[in-house]
Structures are given as C-alpha cells and as structure tokens.
Amino acid sequence: MSTTLKQKPVTVAIIGAGHRSVGYARYALEHPERMKVVAVAEPDQTRRRRVAEEHRIAPQMQFRSYEQMLGGDKIADAIINGTMDRLHFRSTMPFIEAGYDVLLEKPISPLEQEVRELIVAAGRHKRLVMICHVLRYAPFYSKVKELVTGGKIGQIIAMHTTENVSYHHMTTAFVRGRWNNRQTSAPMLLAKCCHDMDIIAWMMSGVPAVRVASFGMLTQFKPENAPVGSALRCLDGCQIESTCPYSARSMYITKGLWGPYAWESIEHLGENPTIEQKMQSLRTDNPYGRCVWHCDNNVVDHQTVSIQFANGVTASHDMLCATSRPCRKIHIIGSLGEIEGDLEAGEIFLRHPSSKPNPDPNRMEDVYTEQKLTIESHADGHGGGDSRLIDDFVSAIGGGGSSARTRIEDSLTGHLIAFAADTAMIENRVVEIR
Numbered sequence: 017m018s019t020t021l022k023q024k025p026v027t028v029a030i031i032g033a034g035h036r037s038v039g040y041a042r043y044a045l046e047h048p049e050r051m052k053v054v055a056v057a058e059p060d061q062t063r064r065r066r067v068a069e070e071h072r073i074a075p076q077m078q079f080r081s082y083e084q085m086l087g088g089d090k091i092a093d094a095i096i097n098g099t100m101d102r103l104h105f106r107s108t109m110p111f112i113e114a115g116y117d118v119l120l121e122k123p124i125s126p127l128e129q130e131v132r133e134l135i136v137a138a139g140r141h142k143r144l145v146m147i148c149h150v151l152r153y154a155p156f157y158s159k160v161k162e163l164v165t166g167g168k169i170g171q172i173i174a175m176h177t178t179e180n181v182s183y184h185h186m187t188t189a190f191v192r193g194r195w196n197n198r199q200t201s202a203p204m205l206l207a208k209c210c211h212d213m214d215i216i217a218w219m220m221s222g223v224p225a226v227r228v229a230s231f232g233m234l235t236q237f238k239p240e241n242a243p244v245g246s247a248l249r250c251l252d253g254c255q256i257e258s259t260c261p262y263s264a265r266s267m268y269i270t271k272g273l274w275g276p277y278a279w280e281s282i283e284h285l286g287e288n289p290t291i292e293q294k295m296q297s298l299r300t301d302n303p304y305g306r307c308v309w310h311c312d313n314n315v316v317d318h319q320t321v322s323i324q325f326a327n328g329v330t331a332s333h334d335m336l337c338a339t340s341r342p343c344r345k346i347h348i349i350g351s352l353g354e355i356e357g358d359l360e361a362g363e364i365f366l367r368h369p370s371s372k373p374n375p376d377p378n379r380m381e382d383v384y385t386e387q388k389l390t391i392e393s394h395a396d397g398h399g400g401g402d403s404r405l406i407d408d409f410v411s412a413i414g415g416g417g418s419s420a421r422t423r424i425e426d427s428l429t430g431h432l433i434a435f436a437a438d439t440a441m442i443e444n445r446v447v448e449i450r
C-alpha cells in the first residue's frame with residue numbers, strides 16, 4: 017500500500033481530537049517513518065491530553081482551539097481537520113491561507129457558498145485539500161471504478177445506489193446523536209450519503225450533474241409515534257424497555273454497539289467506565305439514554321434522489337434508514353453489460369448479455385454471463401477506505417506518489433448533488449445545478 021517518501025516523516029497537526037482525527041492520527045503510531053503528529057488543538061482537556069500522550073506532543077504544541085494554533089510560525093506540513101461539520105469552513109480557511117495542506121473530514125461544509133470558497137482558496141494558495149471521501153479508497157469501490165474505466169460495461173447509461181442505514185446506526189447518530197438536527201450539523205443526505213453522491217460523481221469521471229429531484233421525510237421517530245408505556249429516558253420509567261430494540265441499555269451495554277458515541281459524555285472517567293457508571297449516565301444526562309421517540313431530531317429517515325447528468329446518464333439513490341442489515345449497494349448499467357455490488361457482502365457481479373447461439377430461456381446461465389468478484393475489505397473502517405486514505409494523503413504531501421483522488425475540487429459534484437437534492441425535497445421541485 018505505502019510508497020517510499022522523498023521527505024520523511026510528514027508532520028501533521030490535529031484539529032479537533034475527536035473520533036475521526038484520532039483514528040487517522042493512529043496511522044503515525046503504525047508508520048512512524050511516514051507520519052508524525054506534532055501538535056493538537058482541542059478544547060476538551062481529556063481528549064487533548066489523550067492525544068498529546070499518545071503522540072508525545074510537546075506542551076507548547078498543545079492548543080485549546082484551532083484559533084489558538086493560528087498566528088505563529090507554520091508548525092507542521094499539514095493539518096488533519098476532524099472538527100464537526102459546521103466548523104469545517106472556519107477552521108480550514110485560515111490554515112489554507114497560512115500555507116498548510118489539509119485533510120478535511122466530510123462534508124466539506126453544509127453551505128454551498130463555503131464549499132466553493134474553500135475550492136477557490138485551495139487553488140489560489142496552491143494547497144492540497146483532500147476530503148475524507150474514504151469510500152473512493154475502499155477496495156470494493158476501487159474495483160468498480162476500475163471495471164467502469166476499463167470499459168468492461170461500455171458507456172454508462174444509468175446507475176442506482178442504495179444506502180441502508182441500520183436501526184442502531186440511525187437511532188444512535190441521527191436520532192439521539194450529533195447528526196440528528198439539520199440546523200446544528202447538516203441535512204441527513206449530506207451527512208450520511210455525501211459518500212454515495214460522491215461515488216456516483218466519481219463514476220461519471222467529471223461529467224457534470226445538471227438536474228436533481230428528490231423526495232423524503234421524517235416518518236418513524238417522532239413523539240406522536242411513541243409506543244404506550246415509553247418514557248423520556250429508557251432507564252427512567254420506560255415500561256417497554258426490556259423488549260424495545262432501541263433500548264439504550266440493550267444497544268450500548270448489552271450489545272456494546274457505538275461505544276465511542278454512547279460514552280462521549282463520560283470520557284473524563286477514563287477508558288473503561290464501569291457498568292454502573294454507564295447505567296447512571298444513561299439514566300440521567302447522557303443524550304444517548306433518551307427515548308428514540310422523544311428526541312430533538314428533525315432530519316429525514318428516508319430520501320430518494322434522481323439525478324440527470326449533462327450527457328443524459330441518469331442516476332438514482334435511495335437512503336433507507338432503520339434497516340435491519342446495514343449495507344451499501346451499487347448497480348451500474350452500461351451499453352455492454354452491468355455491474356452489481358454489495359459493499360458489506362464484499363461481492364461484485366459483472367454481467368453481460370450472452371452471445372450463445374441458441375440460448376435456452378429457462379437456463380439463466382445461457383441468457384447472460386456472470387463473473388463474481390469477491391473483495392476482502394473489512395480490515396478497517398469504511399470497507400478499508402480509512403487507512404488507505406490517510407496513507408495516500410501522506411504520500412501526496414511527502415512526494416511518495418499518490419492518487420490524491422479526493423481533492424476538494426473533485427469532491428464538488430457530489431456535494432452539489434446533495435445540496436440540490438435538499439432544495440428539491442424541501443421545495444418540491446426539480447433543481448438545476450449551475
């Protein structure tokens with residue numbers, strides 16, 4: 017995977033020592049010859065100290081905010097920006113202007129104007145700004161892209177993608193959690209499916225999207241749907257808690273799901289809080305202890321998107337939430353054949369119409385040919401995309417030969433589709449992308 021760097025190791029400063037940045041930063045511990053974390057900016061003392069200790073960051077290089085990190089001399093080759101969605105613009109622009117290359121988490125920004133301004137700034141200051149569209153680096157999608165660009169299905173005619181957001185992911189992140197409110201984070205499609213919009217745009221290799229329609233709404237997790245016997249908190253008076261699939265105790269303690277999010281509010285207690293400490297927090301002030309029908313969520317739980325590209329190709333995407341099985345799917349129909357894949361199953365099918373002279377219509381193998389490709393990609397986050405992305409970012413900065421396939425300018429189309437879909441859904445009209 018890694019190539020040899022000309023200059024080594026690449027030095028990075030972490031902005032926002034949350035879940036995502038800390039994950040990327042660990043790359044430095046596994047590959048100290050390639051990357052070194054030399055500074056951190058993080059208001060939360062527990063998080064700041066943890067990263068500082070893990071990477072042995074000097075006291076004068078530990079900052080309480082990205083603002084405090086600015087102003088002095090350049091202290092690293094690059095910034096890894098893992099702040100929350102609505103801080104991305106403010107916390108990236110000054111570093112681009114100060115001459116840093118940046119790895120920025122998605123979405124670039126919830127506001128189109130800010131996305132465009134960052135692209136202009138990156139160009140003006142000749143900086144590499146790479147967006148964490150990790151799926152472009154997942155072996156599964158890399159293979160699909162390779163099949164498409166290799167001409168295996170001819171010209172793309174139409175495309176369909178699906179993202180099935182599981183019931184436990186949905187209720188944790190988008191009902192109880194930090195992405196549950198479009199005013200404080202981002203619209204659901206942009207927050208969850210900007211990856212899928214980006215993959216669709218990537219498959220189109222630079223052809224612009226021109227028109228978008230979309231429908232969607234919040235249906236399930238609303239107070240009026242709360243079952244009889246439910247309460248504001250799972251562990252404070254709820255009579256159906258023991259059988260509820262969304263019970264905070266069941267999801268976060270019994271099944272041990274989504275720990276990094278569920279125990280954010282008690283991180284100060286150390287790495288391994290006791291069951292009683294967890295129960296106490298769910299019972300009292302932990303936002304993840306709230307009943308899923310009694311939260312302040314306003315993001316949609318299903319949305320469908322139709323896209324037309326400038327060359328007439330059509331694409332559609334379905335975001336389906338609270339599914340039992342989480343998975344992403346892709347189906348691309350070309351002039352010569354089709355590709356169909358399931359990311360979680362790690363399976364891609366390449367099919368072509370059969371050219372057998374006298375096919376028996378009752379035998380499917382006579383009607384079309386099918387090649388099954390199995391992709392091993394569960395080694396780490398996002399189908400293997402997380403580790404490959406940070407590795408490639410380091411290569412891009414350190415001169416080790418990189419595909420830098422998620423440059424900010426290349427990430428624009430997917431974001432524009434998501435912005436247009438949001439407007440189309442809210443205003444109930446077809447939106448032109450200009």
Ligand SMILES: NC(=O)c1ccc[n+]([C@@H]2O[C@H](COP(=O)([O-])OP(=O)(O)OC[C@H]3O[C@@H](n4cnc5c(N)ncnc54)[C@H](O)[C@@H]3O)[C@@H](O)[C@H]2O)c1
Pocket residue numbers: 031032033034035036037057058059060063080081082083098099100101103121122123148149150207398
């Ligand atoms: N690429 C992906 O697939 C993917 C997956 C999940 C989340 N994300 C995105 O990653 C980003 C980070 O998510 P997360 O879960 O790691 O968030 P997080 O809340 O765990 O981390 C953000 C950190 O930023 C810190 N912060 C706040 N103000 C700051 C300031 N002024 N200066 C420096 N730091 C400041 C917060 O204290 C927090 O620790 C979000 O934009 C999210 O949408 C991307």
